[in-house]
Amino acid sequence: MTVLFVNACLRDDESRTLELCREYLEGIDDVQEVNLGQLRLEPFYAESVAYRAQLEKAGVFDDPIFDLSKQFAEADEIVIGAPYWDLSFPAALKVYIEHVSVCDVTFHYTDDARCEGTCRARHLTYITTCGGSVAGANLGYDYLCGIARMFGIPETRFAAAENLDVVGTDVEAQLNAARQTLAQLKATR
Ligand SMILES: Cc1cc2nc3c(=O)[nH]c(=O)nc-3n(C[C@H](O)[C@H](O)[C@H](O)COP(=O)(O)O)c2cc1C
Numbered sequence: 175m176t177v178l179f180v181n182a183c184l185r186d187d188e189s190r191t192l193e194l195c196r197e198y199l200e201g202i203d204d205v206q207e208v209n210l211g212q213l214r215l216e217p218f219y220a221e222s223v224a225y226r227a228q229l230e231k232a233g234v235f236d237d238p239i240f241d242l243s244k245q246f247a248e249a250d251e252i253v254i255g256a257p258y259w260d261l262s263f264p265a266a267l268k269v270y271i272e273h274v275s276v277c278d279v280t281f282h283y284t285d286d287a288r289c290e291g292t293c294r295a296r297h298l299t300y301i302t303t304c305g306g307s308v309a310g311a312n313l314g315y316d317y318l319c320g321i322a323r324m325f326g327i328p329e330t331r332f333a334a335a336e337n338l339d340v341v342g343t344d345v346e347a348q349l350n351a352a353r354q355t356l357a358q359l360k361a362t363r
Contacts, residue, residue, distance in 0.1 A: 178249035178295075179207045182256035182267040186211060190338060190349065191303045195255035198301065198333075198356045206245065210266040217269045230277055243276040251363065252295045252327065254318065258304035258334070262314035271321060280325045291326020298322045299331045299359055303352070305339030331359050 179199060183192035199205050216222070226239050235244070246252070256263035274280055281291050300315050302308070308315075312332075319330045335352035337343045 175204060175250045176248070177202055177205045177251045177253060178246060179205050180252065180254040180256075180267070180270060181207055181209045181211070182254065182264050182270070184211045184264050184266065185257070189257065189303075190335065190345075191255050191257045191301060194303065194333070194335065194349065194352055194356060195253065195301050197353065198299070198360060199253065206249070208242065208245070208270070210264075210270055213270075215266065215269045215273055218272050226276070233278070235279065239273075240276060240279060242270070242273045243279040246274045247280050247293045247325075249293075249295050252298040253301065254298065255301045256314065258302050258308055258314065261311045262317065263302070267314075275321070275324075289324060291324055293325040293327050295325075295327045297329035297331055297363075298327050299333070301333050301352075301356070303335040303338055303349075305337075307336050308334050309336075333359060 177199065179195065181192065181195065183189035183195065186192065218226070222239075229235070229237050229239070254267070256267050277283070278292075280293055281289055284290050298318065300318055302314070315330075315332050322330045333352050333355040335348045338345050338348055
């Protein structure tokens, strides 16, 4: 049972989001971590997207350009940790999704031209923390719900600690509320 942890908590040890993720993953065997702060992936541009497209067209998937996509497709569970930045999440996570979203790896087209997901994961759990409130503008999670649908992942789950940068907030109480949600999610893995 492989859990893929996509770590987009770019502040590393300073990150409250990473603290929640580590607690959630504690005791779970076989966690594969993709650390986006270390990977420093490049976005796709004309040359790289053309290079990848001709490999896809030829059905040649042993190039390292497909490694992240294959890893994502084969995981049994996905956990994504990312802080709430600019109403969504750090750009590094969007770039990662560009690398993962590959026709005939994470999704394919059926004979009647329908897009169908091909990922194994039974759920995607998204963990975030926010300076203010995420209500009404949970755009990063909304986007990832769309991606999960496209990739054939049937369930998405969410936990957030909010208002962490609001003066006077009891930060530990907010983190504890998120911990309670995460404990419930962990109990229903
Ligand atoms: C570049 C950047 C953008 C941010 N954008 C928002 C935002 O749009 N809304 C918000 O409520 N907080 C925003 N914040 C505050 C973070 O969401 C908050 O500090 C969060 O807890 C950081 O998570 P971390 O401790 O895991 O790094 C932003 C912080 C940074 C550094």
